[in-house]
Amino acid sequence: MSQNPRTKLGRKKGTRDHYLLRLFVVGLGPNSKLALSNLQSLCCEHLEGRYTIEVIDVVKNYQAAARDNILITPALVLVTPLPRVVVLGNLSDRQRVLFALRLSGGDP
């Protein structure tokens, strides 16, 4: 509670700047392709220049899926800024995704 307001501000600023997004997919299935293209277009529009997308194929790297407890695919994990968020599905519902990633204020 007795945090230095300066540090708090600085952290907030830093995290707002860059988004680390991890997308878990299965091979190149249609749903996975759709999820990736949905994510790319969303980032272009809302996070221009301040995002990184990591794509992980769970078939090739099951350990990574186990680490992040990814049972359902496609799945998007917002790694930073915290708090961590998990969005399941092919991300077609853009309003819900934006809301989950704290990029829109309204109720999805």
Place this chain on the structure above:
Amino acid sequence: MHVRGRPIAKVPTQVSGLDEVLEGGLPRGRTTLVSGGPGSGKTVLGLQFLCAGALAGEPGVFVTLEERAEVVRQNALSMGWNLAALEKAGRVAIVEARLFGEEVTAGDFDIQGLLAIVGGQIKRIRARRVVMDALDVLLRVFNDPQRERNELYRLHEWLMNRGLTNLVTAKAQRGGETVSQYEFLDFMADCVLRLDHRVIGQVATRRLRVIKYRGSGFGTNEYPYVIGTHGIVLFPLTRAGLAHQPLGEKVSSGLTGLDIMLDGGYRRASCILVTGTSGTGKTTLTSTFVQAACRRGERVLSLSFEESREAIVHAMLSAGIDLRPALRARRLMIQTGLPEAMGSDDHLIRALEAIDSFKPDHVTLDAISACVRMGSEQAAFDYLMRLVCILKERGISCILTNQISGMVGTDEELSGIGFSSVVDAVIQLRFVEKDQEITREILVIKSRGSAHSNRRQTFVITDHGIEFPDDPLPPPSRKRPAGRQGGE
């Protein structure tokens, strides 16, 4: 009773009694569904199957969709299965696959992430078995019957393609006969087991039923089971009775007079019933045998539902029978219990555990009449029938006492409980009024595979045991050897 089919490859579950019901085990390379309510033992059954496999050279993956892996390990350890050691040895892998309900859903998805994780573990330990515990929890995320179906189908195909033997558990709705929303799961699985946990007459009982088994016959009854200290134990009554040991040699009853009446004594591996009204001396007669057997160096397990161990020892002292040396020498084990304390299945498992560890030559049970208090007459029947059949299979003789209510009576009252077919010998004790005096009489009503006296004989209980004032007469068949001689 049984539906016969073409034999298919099976994997023994090593669950006591279940393999008999399944005529060998679960279908190899196929999926078995175990459904049941909370506390019915689904997870225990899954763990038991997995651990038995791991120890028999078939590694397995346990996918826990509800409990934490650590909780699963603890539960297994309480049953004596050390999962952590098996994991270290590369024979078991646990996949903790729990959804937390915080995930946001946006668009279509499927369970390939889970399959990738499970698939990775299968490859790593070269698994032959997969257990998925609480599949219903995973399916909840879809929130749509059609999509649940699609995913189940995907899972089923995936499992089938790997040629693994799978056991999947799902919760049944409380009170429901079927898992209605998972009917498709029932349809998809090759073998469906339903576990039922219900309360009858204030006593919890568990029942297992095989709903279907593609390509195989199976026992179609409901089978009682208990969750013992080492997993699930089933009691298929229908199979009992097929493997009885033949009646053995004769052993002294501890009384010369009664031995004469029985043409030598009790037969080993037989079931002897002592009936009589209260106070006729049933427990004294049984204790006489216990004392004699222990003195011969044999081992006796006494199951008592009437009195405490101290009370039994004390009461017998007044009749001149000292059981203390036998107890000290650990040849006698007295297991006491209130019939009401637990269900008949739990009483049975308790007795079986004592039989397994103590390895008695003889078992006495005092008294049948108290067993009804385990819940119902049916419960008492189940308990006694299974106990006697198991004892006979192992060649252990048993002496049961039964208290009858009327002053006059034969073993007719017993037929109510309906298991006279497994009783080999019946000895009746009764009071008679003669010359304004109450005396006790003993009569051998039946003695399978042996000659026996057909006379009532007066006996007295003195402070140094049972005595016969008149020497008992030998059985009439002594004169007519062709009579009742020979086994049955």
